[in-house]
Amino acid sequence: xxxxxxxxxxxxxxxxxxxxxxxxxxxxxxxxxxxxxxxxxxxxxxxxxxxxxxxxxxxxxxxxxxxxxxxxxxxxxxxxxxxxxxxxxxxxxxxxxxxxxxxxxxxxxxxxxxxxxxxxxxxxxxxxxxxxxxxxxxxxxxxxxxxxxxxxxxxxxxxxxxxxxxxxxxxxxxxxxxxxxxxxxxxxxxxxxxxxxxxxxxxxxxxxxxxxxxxxxxxxxxxxxxxxxxxxxxxxxxxxxxxxxxxxxxxxxxxxxxxxxxxxxxxxxxxxxxxxxxxxxxxxxxxxxx
Amino acid sequence: xxxxxxxxxxxxxxxxxxxxxxxxxxxxxxxxxxxxxxxxxxxxxxxxxxxxxxxxxxxxxxxxxxxxxxxxxxxxxxxxxxxxxxxxxxxxxxxxxxxxxxxxxxxxxxxxxxxxxxxxxxxxxxxxxxxxxxxxxxxxxxxxxxxxxxxxxxxxxxxxxxxxxxxxxxxxxxxxxxxxxxxxxxxxxxxxxxxxxxxxxxxxxxxxxxxxxxxxxxxxxxxxxxxxxxxxxxxxxxxxxxxxxxxxxxxxxxxxxxxxxxxxxxxxxxxxxxxxxxxxxxxxxxxxxxxxxxxxxxxxxxxxxxxxxxxxxxxxxxxxxxxxxxxxxxxxxxxxxxxxxxxxxxxxxxxxxxxxxxxxxxxxxxxxxxxxxxxxxxxxxxxxxxxxxxxxxxxxxxxxxxxxxxxxxxxxxxxxxxxxxxxxxxxxxxxxxxxxxxxxxxxxxxxxxxxxxxxxxxxxxxxxxxxxxxxxxxxxxxxxxx
Numbered sequence: 001x002x003x004x005x006x007x008x009x010x011x012x013x014x015x016x017x018x019x020x021x022x023x024x025x026x027x028x029x030x031x032x033x034x035x036x037x038x039x040x041x042x043x044x045x046x047x048x049x050x051x052x053x054x055x056x057x058x059x060x061x062x063x064x065x066x067x068x069x070x071x072x073x074x075x076x077x078x079x080x081x082x083x084x085x086x087x088x089x090x091x092x093x094x095x096x097x098x099x100x101x102x103x104x105x106x107x108x109x110x111x112x113x114x115x116x117x118x119x120x121x122x123x124x125x126x127x128x129x130x131x132x133x134x135x136x137x138x139x140x141x142x143x144x145x146x147x148x149x150x151x152x153x154x155x156x157x158x159x160x161x162x163x164x165x166x167x168x169x170x171x172x173x174x175x176x177x178x179x180x181x182x183x184x185x186x187x188x189x190x191x192x193x194x195x196x197x198x199x200x201x202x203x204x205x206x207x208x209x210x211x212x213x214x215x216x217x218x219x220x221x222x223x224x225x226x227x228x229x230x231x232x233x234x235x236x237x238x239x240x241x242x243x244x245x246x247x248x249x250x251x252x253x254x255x256x257x258x259x260x261x262x263x264x265x266x267x268x269x270x271x272x273x274x275x276x277x278x279x280x281x282x283x284x285x286x287x288x289x290x
Numbered sequence: 291x292x293x294x295x296x297x298x299x300x301x302x303x304x305x306x307x308x309x310x311x312x313x314x315x316x317x318x319x320x321x322x323x324x325x326x327x328x329x330x331x332x333x334x335x336x337x338x339x340x341x342x343x344x345x346x347x348x349x350x351x352x353x354x355x356x357x358x359x360x361x362x363x364x365x366x367x368x369x370x371x372x373x374x375x376x377x378x379x380x381x382x383x384x385x386x387x388x389x390x391x392x393x394x395x396x397x398x399x400x401x402x403x404x405x406x407x408x409x410x411x412x413x414x415x416x417x418x419x420x421x422x423x424x425x426x427x428x429x430x431x432x433x434x435x436x437x438x439x440x441x442x443x444x445x446x447x448x449x450x451x452x453x454x455x456x457x458x459x460x461x462x463x464x465x466x467x468x469x470x471x472x473x474x475x476x477x478x479x480x481x482x483x484x485x486x487x488x489x490x491x492x493x494x495x496x497x498x499x500x501x502x503x504x505x506x507x508x509x510x511x512x513x514x515x516x517x518x519x520x521x522x523x524x525x526x527x528x529x530x531x532x533x534x535x536x537x538x539x540x541x542x543x544x545x546x547x548x549x550x551x552x553x554x555x556x557x558x559x560x561x562x563x564x565x566x567x568x569x570x571x572x573x574x575x576x577x578x579x580x581x582x583x584x585x586x587x588x589x590x591x592x593x594x595x596x597x598x599x600x601x602x603x604x605x606x607x608x609x610x611x612x613x614x615x616x617x618x619x620x621x622x623x624x625x626x627x628x629x630x631x632x633x634x635x636x637x638x639x640x641x642x643x644x645x646x647x648x649x650x651x652x653x654x655x656x657x658x659x660x661x662x663x664x665x666x667x668x669x670x671x672x673x674x675x676x677x678x679x680x681x682x683x684x685x686x687x688x689x690x691x692x693x694x695x696x697x698x699x700x701x702x703x704x705x706x707x708x709x710x711x712x713x714x715x716x717x718x719x720x721x722x723x724x725x726x727x728x729x730x731x732x733x734x735x736x737x738x739x740x741x742x743x744x745x746x747x748x749x750x751x752x753x754x755x756x757x758x759x760x761x762x763x764x765x766x767x768x769x770x771x772x
Binding site for chain 1: 372379417420421424426427428432694717721
């Protein structure tokens with residue numbers, strides 16, 4: 001009796017809650033750390049990037065308007081659903097990053113726990129960085145954080161899941177919507193994560209995930225006038241490219257998280273920096289009197 | 291206007307499985323009390339006996355405090371904040387999963403309408419655990435300096451008006467900050483706390499982190515006075531609160547107290563009247579008025595007094611008083627015979643002192659403990675019904691002419707838990723909020739609760755805050771360096 005022939009998965013883009021192929025019709029071969037073929041991933045075009053920005057903008061009012069409690073519940077749900085697909089993530093991270101099974105497990109567990117950590121911040125960040133301001137006059141004055149809008153995220157190239165979660169979750173938790181350009185060589189965990197997002201009560205368009213070359217998508221995202229902020233972490237180590245993107249981002253004064261000299265270790269607990277990078281502060285004055 | 295007719299719409303109680311008797315929850319197990327005494331918990335809407343409840347005495351309190359201490363030293367204090375948080379997230383999720391069961395049990399044991407237990411109490415309970423779960427690994431950010439430490443063992447005593455919600459207010463922040471607890475629910479409403487013990491088991495919470503001891507005032511006193519308790523948290527009457535403050539005086543024990551209130555609900559002539567009427571009704575008839583922050587003193591600006599009273603009486607005529615498990619019920623049963631007696635006595639005093647008593651026509655069930663929604667007009671500040679907490683569905687109406695007079699009257703009380711202000715003018719809301727000596731001020735709303743929002747009183751309404759970032763302070767050694 002012959003062995004059952006496996007059904008292979010098609011890895012696609014994630015835009016507006018749907019899984020389209022690239023409009024360019026192109027794909028590229030993804031290999032594991034040893035060079036063996038794993039899959040054909042969609043090769044996102046500039047048009048795909050623009051579509052993703054449009055989807056993120058459309059999702060912004062609903063997601064930023066949801067209660068912090070609700071957003072926290074949804075992010076926690078992402079962790080729950082990821083936990084259920086832990087084995088699949090471990091396979092993909094082990095293959096893509098060339099890690100031992102044990103190390104891949106640790107990395108995946110940390111990624112799941114990172115969603116939980118950020119979920120808890122949803123209804124606390126305003127309590128920690130907001131303020132009531134004792135102005136010298138008969139006014140009640142307070143400052144609250146608000147999400148900045150649509151955030152483009154160049155995900156880390158090496159840490160394909162933990163790194164990805166570490167840059168995506170802090171964008172989403174405060175109510176921003178995101179367009180993520182995933183790791184070029186290790187895109188599979190990103191696409192599997194998009195399948196988790198699609199089944200975790202995250203509204204379509206809140207997170208959009210593109211696979212392909214940064215050279216194609218990043219300039220479009222950096223220069224897009226409807227993108228409010230960009231995280232250049234995925235361009236780590238390529239100072240010239242990062243500088244070009246930063247220059248393009250200056251056109252509409254995007255908030256920029258600069259590319260580090262080399263990709264950081266995402267294992268330690270993060271601080272508030274990434275959440276705070278994608279927040280605006282709104283201050284309200286109101287007179288006090290009879 | 292004729293009252294709408296409603297067909298009965300009872301919530302099924304089949305979802306709840308009540309045992310005939312309950313032991314104490316100590317060290318992760320239900321155990322029999324050392325000397326085997328028990329009391330009964332009844333359904334206040336029909337006086338049906340629900341279950342036999344163990345009464346904890348000295349030996350049991352000793353065992354519970356020891357279990358909490360051991361759990362603290364051996365497991366809970368050693369766990370990372372992240373893992374403490376994960377247990378609390380689990381508990382929050384199980385509460386969401388078993389929400390209907392908890393709601394029905396709460397209404398059976400307490401007498402509150404299912405609409406409230408289902409839509410207010412239990413969702414807030416889950417939200418509270420969810421909120422503090424998130425804090426467990428973020429205490430460094432809470433503003434109390436780096437690495438703040440828990441006290442150790444918390445002895446917690448909660449009242450009967452919001453049994454599960456008060457449990458959540460006590461247990462969630464205590465566990466998140468790394469304390470272990472011995473909690474005593476009220477003797478008339480122990481059942482949901484005992485179901486919570488089962489939830490702790492389902493969540494695999496390490497044994498001894500949560501201990502539930504049942505009993506009345508004596509049991510509570512033993513817990514408060516136990517030398518192994520580092521921190522006392524109490525919600526209940528000002529009288530008992532003062533006794534606890536005296537009891538911990540001169541010891542190392544810390545206490546937070548959430549006590550009585552006599553909140554003013556202040557209606558200005560520019561207020562949106564229809565909303566204000568709903569707010570007045572919600573303020574005093576929510577949960578049969580068994581609410582420490584209830585808007586029990588209505589202060590109405592003189593110019594709109596007649597309009598407000600007419601609308602209020604018309605609205606009260608539509609309230610449905612009756613079976614707590616009926617989904618159409620607005621006002622349920624008084625929690626106990628003892629409480630009913632107190633409400634009756636104070637109402638009689640109100641009449642004797644010259645206030646005018648009014649209730650809408652409403653048929654009350656024959657069995658059980660019932661009191662109709664009641665409004666007193668012509669109340670002066672000297673009347674006992676304007677000074678003492680009635681803790682029932684009884685509203686005292688006073689009037690004022692100027693904002694300053696409203697403030698004067700509102701603050702003329704030893705309490706200071708909450709207040710309500712109704713006006714269209716934003717600057718006046720904020721001015722009133724500054725003047726009112728109360729821990730919570732609701733503007734154009736009343737009786738709102740949220741896990742992120744600190745709650746607690748000024749003056750004799752107690753000290754300490756529950757909820758929000760501030761709620762963490764009650765369970766952390768934040769003044770160690772001071």
